[in-house]
Amino acid sequence: MTKGKRxxxxxxxxxxxxxxxxxxxxxxxxxxxxxxxxxxxxxxxLVNRYFGSKQGLFNEAIARAISAQNLLSxxxxxxxxxxxxxxxxxxxxxxxxxxxxxxxxRSAGNLQAEEVMRSALEDHFVSPLADWLxxxxxxxRSALILTLVAGVAVLRDVLRLPSLRMEDxxxxxRLETLFASLVDPAGGLGDVGKSDVA
Amino acid sequence: MTKGKRxxxxxxxxxxxxxxxxxxxxxxxxxxxxxxxxxxxxxxxLVNRYFGSKQGLFNEAIARAISAQNLLSxxxxxxxxxxxxxxxxxxxxxxxxxxxxxxxxRSAGNLQAEEVMRSALEDHFVSPLADWLxxxxxxxRSALILTLVAGVAVLRDVLRLPSLRMEDxxxxxRLETLFASLVDPAGGLGDVGKSDVA
DNA sequence: GCCTCAAGTAAACAAGCGTTGACACGAAGT
DNA sequence: ACTTCGTGTCAACGCTTGTTTACTTGAGGC
Numbered sequence: 001m002t003k004g005k006r007x008x009x010x011x012x013x014x015x016x017x018x019x020x021x022x023x024x025x026x027x028x029x030x031x032x033x034x035x036x037x038x039x040x041x042x043x044x045x046l047v048n049r050y051f052g053s054k055q056g057l058f059n060e061a062i063a064r065a066i067s068a069q070n071l072l073s074x075x076x077x078x079x080x081x082x083x084x085x086x087x088x089x090x091x092x093x094x095x096x097x098x099x100x101x102x103x104x105x106r107s108a109g110n111l112q113a114e115e116v117m118r119s120a121l122e123d124h125f126v127s128p129l130a131d132w133l134x135x136x137x138x139x140x141r142s143a144l145i146l147t148l149v150a151g152v153a154v155l156r157d158v159l160r161l162p163s164l165r166m167e168d169x170x171x172x173x174r175l176e177t178l179f180a181s182l183v184d185p186a187g188g189l190g191d192v193g194k195s196d197v198a
Numbered sequence: 199m200t201k202g203k204r205x206x207x208x209x210x211x212x213x214x215x216x217x218x219x220x221x222x223x224x225x226x227x228x229x230x231x232x233x234x235x236x237x238x239x240x241x242x243x244l245v246n247r248y249f250g251s252k253q254g255l256f257n258e259a260i261a262r263a264i265s266a267q268n269l270l271s272x273x274x275x276x277x278x279x280x281x282x283x284x285x286x287x288x289x290x291x292x293x294x295x296x297x298x299x300x301x302x303x304r305s306a307g308n309l310q311a312e313e314v315m316r317s318a319l320e321d322h323f324v325s326p327l328a329d330w331l332x333x334x335x336x337x338x339r340s341a342l343i344l345t346l347v348a349g350v351a352v353l354r355d356v357l358r359l360p361s362l363r364m365e366d367x368x369x370x371x372r373l374e375t376l377f378a379s380l381v382d383p384a385g386g387l388g389d390v391g392k393s394d395v396a
Numbered sequence: 397g398c399c400t401c402a403a404g405t406a407a408a409c410a411a412g413c414g415t416t417g418a419c420a421c422g423a424a425g426t
Numbered sequence: 427a428c429t430t431c432g433t434g435t436c437a438a439c440g441c442t443t444g445t446t447t448a449c450t451t452g453a454g455g456c
Contacts, residue, residue: 006421011433044414044415046433053415106306108307108352108357109224109225130361137365139365140365144369144376146349147349150349152349161341163341177379182376206402206403230443230444232442246446404449408447412444416440420435422434423430423431423432424430425429
């Protein structure tokens with residue numbers, strides 16, 4: 001099957017991988033199809049042949065990424081720990097890797113890309129997570145968990161904000177705590193009798 | 199001074215406003231200088247004359263916005279309330295308005311824009327806020343507050359994630375709680391049941 | 397009036413973009 | 427051997443981009 005030459009499957013895969021890496025680093029508008037094709041050692045025209053358009057390629061890239069991860073298997077405490085750990089660990093790879101979060105943030109300027117990302121995140125992240133949370137305002141709490149993930153992706157992985165790139169230990173602990181307060185249906189909400197900040 | 203015609207000051211202002219609105223809606227790469235000039239009822243060449251380049255125009259737009267807001271005057275509780283309220287209120291204006299957060303998110307794909315935004319946020323938001331917080335890990339806590347702001351900007355204002363666009367009351371309450379837990383140096387960290395105030 | 401310089405205009409530049417159609421290759425089917 | 431068709435190549439299309447150059451217009455100083 002994999003002959004190395006004249007193999008459509010391998011070519012499509014190569015294009016997809018190159019596109020994912022490129023989108024991660026430069027976003028949808030920041031990279032051209034010629035660059036992607038060159039990185040995949042493939043002719044430009046093949047991008048349009050196999051994926052219809054640059055937009056189609058982006059859609060496919062996002063779709064593959066979203067449907068490939070599942071964090072909901074662990075118990076509630078483990079979920080918080082794993083999510084926090086994964087967040088502070090991301091962006092540490094030396095060689096360019098596909099990071100869906102970064103790719104999405106960097107493509108947030110494109111209107112069509114926004115649409116793809118909205119439905120992908122709502123259907124494959126917020127909604128399942130809300131079901132799993134199983135409490136009051138599960139929808140809002142789920143969305144707020146994604147909010148933290150997105151915020152970290154923006155400031156730490158994309159903008160590389162100095163304050164978020166050191167003291168990883170403290171950061172991870174704080175994130176874990178925040179997640180925990182959102183996983184718990186009560187979650188520090190309730191009456192303001194105690195815990196007063198003034 | 200303001201004669202309506204052949205007024206350099208007014209022209210620069212018009213270009214800047216048009217640019218701010220355009221960047222808010224389409225991001226740096228999503229809008230052309232011709233569109234901006236047209237929206238400002240101004241010739242294209244004047245953009246480069248008065249701001250040097252499209253990049254210079256963007257820098258000026260961000261710089262003006264960042265140095266124009268200050269939320270740190272209130273006490274700690276009020277700060278949380280105001281920030282949460284401002285977050286859920288943003289993006290409700292009917293006519294196009296300049297929203298620095300949205301403009302930045304939508305421009306996150308551009309490398310030079312990233313640099314401007316990084317230093318602007320670090321110097322004029324995270325750093326002052328960290329000083330104001332005055333506790334252990336003030337830097338991390340400050341950055342995490344901005345993380346929530348950025349996350350909401352991404353998901354609610356840019357991607358318009360359905361889950362974050364309803365139940366505004368609950369959302370605001372939850373955000374306020376999260377902010378409070380980050381403003382408080384202990385902030386739910388450490389052993390359970392304690393919430394000492396400095 | 398006249399001169400001068402800032403303010404505004406028009407047109408073109410060079411480069412890049414996504415996309416497409418016509419063509420060459422190469423292996424499999426008969 | 428010859429046809430067939432999926433695969434890959436090449437060159438160009440039309441369009442948009444940011445920027446610049448040469449030019450025209452307008453208002454104030456003398």
